Amino acid sequence: xxxxxxxxxxxxxxxxxxxxxxxxxxxxxxxxxxxxxxxxxxxxxxxxxxxxxxxxxxxxxxxxxxxxxxxxxxxxxxxxxxxxxxxxxxxx
Amino acid sequence: xxxxxxxxxxxxxxxxxxxxxxxxxxxxxxxxxxxxxxxxxxxxxxxxxxxxxxxxxxxxxxxxxxxxxxxxxxxxxxxxxxxxxxxxxxxxxxxxxxxxxxxxxxxxxxxxxxxxxxxxxxxxxxxxxxxxxxxxxxxxxxxxxxxxxxxxxxxxxxxxxxxxxxxxxxxxxxxxxxxxxxxxxxxxxxxxxxxxxxxxxxxxxxxxxxxxxxxxxxxxxxxxxxxxxxxxxxxxxxxxxxxxxxxxxxxxxxxxxxxxxxxxxxxxxxxxxxxxxxxxxxxxxxxxxxxxxxxxxxxxxxxxxxxxxxxxxxxxxxxxxxxxxxxxxxxxxxxxxxxxxxxxxxxxxxxxxxxxxxxxxxxxxxxxxxxxxxxxxxxxxxxxxxxxxxxxxx
Numbered sequence: 001x002x003x004x005x006x007x008x009x010x011x012x013x014x015x016x017x018x019x020x021x022x023x024x025x026x027x028x029x030x031x032x033x034x035x036x037x038x039x040x041x042x043x044x045x046x047x048x049x050x051x052x053x054x055x056x057x058x059x060x061x062x063x064x065x066x067x068x069x070x071x072x073x074x075x076x077x078x079x080x081x082x083x084x085x086x087x088x089x090x091x092x
Numbered sequence: 093x094x095x096x097x098x099x100x101x102x103x104x105x106x107x108x109x110x111x112x113x114x115x116x117x118x119x120x121x122x123x124x125x126x127x128x129x130x131x132x133x134x135x136x137x138x139x140x141x142x143x144x145x146x147x148x149x150x151x152x153x154x155x156x157x158x159x160x161x162x163x164x165x166x167x168x169x170x171x172x173x174x175x176x177x178x179x180x181x182x183x184x185x186x187x188x189x190x191x192x193x194x195x196x197x198x199x200x201x202x203x204x205x206x207x208x209x210x211x212x213x214x215x216x217x218x219x220x221x222x223x224x225x226x227x228x229x230x231x232x233x234x235x236x237x238x239x240x241x242x243x244x245x246x247x248x249x250x251x252x253x254x255x256x257x258x259x260x261x262x263x264x265x266x267x268x269x270x271x272x273x274x275x276x277x278x279x280x281x282x283x284x285x286x287x288x289x290x291x292x293x294x295x296x297x298x299x300x301x302x303x304x305x306x307x308x309x310x311x312x313x314x315x316x317x318x319x320x321x322x323x324x325x326x327x328x329x330x331x332x333x334x335x336x337x338x339x340x341x342x343x344x345x346x347x348x349x350x351x352x353x354x355x356x357x358x359x360x361x362x363x364x365x366x367x368x369x370x371x372x373x374x375x376x377x378x379x380x381x382x383x384x385x386x387x388x389x390x391x392x393x394x395x396x397x398x399x400x401x402x403x404x405x406x407x408x409x410x411x412x413x414x415x416x417x418x419x420x421x422x423x424x425x426x427x428x429x430x431x432x433x434x435x436x437x438x439x440x441x442x443x444x445x446x447x448x449x450x451x452x453x454x455x456x457x458x459x460x461x462x463x464x465x466x467x468x469x470x471x472x473x474x475x476x477x478x479x480x481x482x483x484x485x486x
Contacts, residue, residue: 011298011299015170016211018144018159031171
């Protein structure tokens with residue numbers, strides 16, 4: 001079954017401000033900001049990861065049940081892909 | 093007195109953050125009474141990223157409201173930095189399309205290529221170095237992309253022959269320093285900047301590989317910036333020198349050659365001395381310093397003083413440049429352009445409400461001479477024995 005991996009897009013221009021990251025692109029006229037758990041998820045995506053791997057890392061970090069955050073993490077990844085901050089790749 | 097300098101404990105802790113282990117008993121608090129001045133200075137010196145890092149490392153203890161203010165200052169600097177990077181990518185694309193190589197200098201290059209996290213190294217403009225022979229082409233190409241020169245040349249072609257860079261701005265006030273060499277003045281005359289195109293590497297920004305100086309050439313440039321840039325030196329260029337001193341793949345033999353052929357030995361010594369003062373100890377083997385200084389001459393020392401002493405304020409750089417320029421004809425061209433600039437240049441330099449005349453311009457070097465010689469004359473007068481008076485017992 002193919003697995004989808006997610007990774008920060010190389011086109012992103014980013015800067016960290018404490019526990020917040022500011023992101024933009026050359027062709028994007030504004031900035032987006034990721035803070036809190038979204039910031040942690042973003043940092044995990046510096047290297048390609050599956051959504052399960054992101055969920056497991058965040059669950060461990062915040063000491064919560066993985067099932068509780070699965071849906072939120074998937075929604076976040078979907079949004080990041082939609083805004084082209086993250087690239088997704090199907091792997092066999 | 094500044095609330096932040098390399099010699100006070102807070103400045104030292106911030107400057108070393110993320111570079112050198114700092115065993116502290118406990119985090120250093122910042123008194124609320126001095127905090128506004130500390131924040132202003134940290135912001136002015138572009139040390140917000142390093143200050144946040146020092147807090148994260150537990151070296152500085154800030155109150156919540158102090159931390160919030162520091163984060164706001166860092167946010168502003170980071171937004172500016174990534175906005176500049178956006179313009180840098182567009183400018184490099186334009187230059188590349190015109191067949192022009194450009195090396196990214198200082199801020200962006202160091203932030204991405206040398207510092208472990210670009211958030212630690214804010215910057216306020218874009219610095220690009222192009223080959224001397226293509227500098228005018230680059231100027232025209234960037235003009236087509238909306239970047240215009242802010243200042244006129246005293247005479248056409250002055251910067252292309254004697255200057256170090258042109259400041260370009262666009263309608264969004266983004267600044268590009270388009271360099272043909274690394275520094276203004278005598279050292280700029282001695283440095284063969286085109287040779288630096290053989291000392292480059294690449295770094296990625298926004299999916300594009302850009303050229304930067306390799307670590308050795310970047311260290312030489314950081315020393316130049318720290319030693320000859322501002323007086324007193326800003327702390328961030330000093331940190332750049334320290335960061336590069338501890339970076340891998342440094343070619344000290346090449347630094348020795350540049351010390352000799354480009355007269356940079358005194359500049360390196362001055363920069364390393366400043367780093368040692370600020371960091372409390374040298375960051376490299378002391379014998380390296382001695383070998384860099386082997387070939388220094390009196391002319392090099394005088395040239396350094398044109399930047400680092402009071403002479404800087406009174407035409408020191410201009411007079412030192414005359415001595416460094418090769419050929420009598422070129423020397424006359426330089427002096428001629430400064431003394432007899434074209435009318436448009438004079439008008440652009442006139443202060444509001446005052447007329448621009450050649451006489452006013454010629455009075456500038458006269459004032460320099462008066463100010464430079466006054467202390468010497470005073471000293472000479474003080475050394476004269478007091479004339480005898482009527483009340484003198486002799």
